[in-house]
Amino acid sequence: MTLRPAPPDTGILFRRVGSTAEIRANWVNTIDSPLCTVLSNGEGNTVGTVEHLMAALAGAAVDNVVIELDGREVPIMDGSSAPFLFLIECAGVVQQDAARRAIKVLKEVAVTEDGASAALLPDHGFSMSFEIDFDNPLIRQQDICLVFDAETFKTELSQARTFGLLDELDRLRAAGFARGGSLDNAVVVGPDHVLNAGGLRYADEFVRHKLLDAFGDLYLAGGPLLGAFRGVRSGHSHTRRLVAALFADPEAWRYTTLSRVTQRSMAEWQDGMRLAGD
Numbered sequence: 109m110t111l112r113p114a115p116p117d118t119g120i121l122f123r124r125v126g127s128t129a130e131i132r133a134n135w136v137n138t139i140d141s142p143l144c145t146v147l148s149n150g151e152g153n154t155v156g157t158v159e160h161l162m163a164a165l166a167g168a169a170v171d172n173v174v175i176e177l178d179g180r181e182v183p184i185m186d187g188s189s190a191p192f193l194f195l196i197e198c199a200g201v202v203q204q205d206a207a208r209r210a211i212k213v214l215k216e217v218a219v220t221e222d223g224a225s226a227a228l229l230p231d232h233g234f235s236m237s238f239e240i241d242f243d244n245p246l247i248r249q250q251d252i253c254l255v256f257d258a259e260t261f262k263t264e265l266s267q268a269r270t271f272g273l274l275d276e277l278d279r280l281r282a283a284g285f286a287r288g289g290s291l292d293n294a295v296v297v298g299p300d301h302v303l304n305a306g307g308l309r310y311a312d313e314f315v316r317h318k319l320l321d322a323f324g325d326l327y328l329a330g331g332p333l334l335g336a337f338r339g340v341r342s343g344h345s346h347t348r349r350l351v352a353a354l355f356a357d358p359e360a361w362r363y364t365t366l367s368r369v370t371q372r373s374m375a376e377w378q379d380g381m382r383l384a385g386d
């Protein structure tokens with residue numbers, strides 16, 4: 109995978125090496141997939157597992173980039189966003205001569221299904237909360253609430269890895285999924301202990317990864333959101349349908365132009381969002 113600079117108003121575009129096909133990273137191009145977020149151009153070209161990269165791009169406030177891939181999936185790396193964020197920071201980002209556009213939530217929108225729910229509510233800044241409840245003694249109930257500022261994504265979420273239960277992984281492998289899954293790219297939870305030698309990166313790494321996934325999926329709205337996300341046991345499909353429900357109701361959102369905002373600093377970005385929101 110190669111990330112290349114792109115001019116203002118390009119957005120986030122995936123390109124398959126050796127093909128002219130382009131797929132815009134936008135919720136309208138997502139297709140149903142049980143385990144990860146998949147984008148499709150409707151002509152047979154797909155890119156899978158985009159959510160951890162999208163989270164890193166959102167965290168680094170990158171609006172315009174061309175992503176070249178020589179395969180059908182974004183590399184899983186260590187199962188988190190940290191390697192992507194590290195490389196983006198090493199490469200550096202530049203402020204472009206264009207105003208940043210955010211999506212302001214104007215009224216509550218929610219989706220509920222199978223005991224799970226996801227909602228967006230109006231807020232002056234951007235915040236997220238999440239609750240999970242697993243029938244596993246190592247996970248159980250975890251909840252988290254984060255109000256985002258410049259460093260929140262990097263320090264609180266970026267390192268949280270994908271996780272799987274050991275018996276579930278066996279079942280997935282038998283069904284042909286998760287073939288590349290290993291202790292190098294996921295937290296594997298056994299009946300009474302975490303199998304990874306280093307243990308967990310955060311005491312509540314599981315709920316933090318669920319939040320990371322939702323943060324990445326929300327960036328498929330086409331820009332940063334000005335609002336509050338609430339997830340309860342929700343997954344990729346809920347977040348996807350939530351964004352669709354938001355845009356389906358013209359009274360639920362509006363664009364907000366953020367002027368004099370640098371992509372270099374999320375603190376300034378957040379200040380800009382507050383100014384624009386108030």
Ligand SMILES: [Zn+2]
Binds near residue numbers: 159270321
């Ligand atoms: Zn994930």
